[in-house]
Amino acid sequence: MPELPEVEVVRRGLERWVCGRTVAAVDVLHPRAIRRHLAGPGDFAAQLVGRRLGTARRRGKYLWLPLETEGPTGPDRAILAHLGMSGQLLVQPHEAPDEKHLRIRIRFADDAGTELRFVDQRTFGGLSLHDTVPGDPEGLPDVIAHIARDPLDPAFDEAAFHAALRRRRTTIKRALLDQSLISGVGNIYADEALWRSRLHYDRSTATLTRPRSTELLTHIREVMNEALAVGGTSFDSLYVNVNGESGYFDRSLDAYGREDEPCRRCGTAMRRRPWMNRSSYFCPRCQRPPRPHAAS
DNA sequence: GCTTTCACCTGTGTGC
DNA sequence: TGCACACAGGTGAAAG
Incomplete structure (x- = not known):
């Protein structure tokens, strides 16, 4: 069951394998995996294609990937991820067979030969797209602004x-x-x-x-x-x-x-x-x- | 306003 | 063999 240490391990993996890559295509294979994205699968995919992913961040058990912008105000949108009880974010070669519980596939516009997959058996987890808290340098998604800092955060009070x-x-x-x-x-x-x-x-x-x-x-x-x-x-x-x-x-x-x-x-x-x-x-x-x- | 309860899910293991 | 049931548990809406 992913708690903070497990989510941090995933964040580090995303930082290494996914950050800086530009989204080419998104397949949503199970609508429940994006249920927090109220505009639906089509909108989720359309808003991501062509966007470059920034440095992966984490607060508690939530992860997010800011969508990079050229403006000076910091990222204004971010992909928010929660693994729930059984969620996994896997970086897999294109040719790897689909996992039984594959929910979302994100392909990239490069030649690295790998894609990002969200796999989740119990469907408690999911991805969604949100506005970020204005002025927040880390691009904190607005829907998790109420989540306290975690005990490994240097700013924990x-x-x-x-x-x-x-x-x-x-x-x-x-x-x-x-x-x-x-x-x-x-x-x-x-x-x-x-x-x-x-x-x-x-x-x-x-x-x-x-x-x-x-x-x-x-x-x-x-x-x-x-x-x-x-x-x-x-x-x-x-x-x-x-x-x-x-x-x-x-x-x-x-x-x-x-x-x-x-x-x-x-x-x-x-x-x-x-x-x-x-x-x-x-x-x-x-x-x-x-x-x-x-x-x- | 604060605290507690419950629905949401599916695969696995156990007992009859 | 097949069926019913308990269990795993983070989150947020609803109830208290």
């Missing part, structure tokens, strides 16, 4: 994050998954960072002291950087980078998916609890529940 946590009347894992508070954290890295911080997922955000939230942020960054270093996390080949290679971080997970296995700190059997239509993995000894009856 730790003091504001802590203040927001204290203001909220919610629990810590919900807050970590709220992309308007902090972006890029999904179910896997939330469980990993909470385990490292010895925090229970149901702990109230209002009870977190500044040192505790600082420590949590440190662990979020650690686990993301470690995943980045090995190319992201992959469980079932649904996630691969732009060259089709899987990440290896799943071998290093301490919490996620380790139900009944011994905690790597204290040896207690790890537990899984249904949580918001998904699962939370935690150590019942290291990560004490906030209320005696809240977990067993």
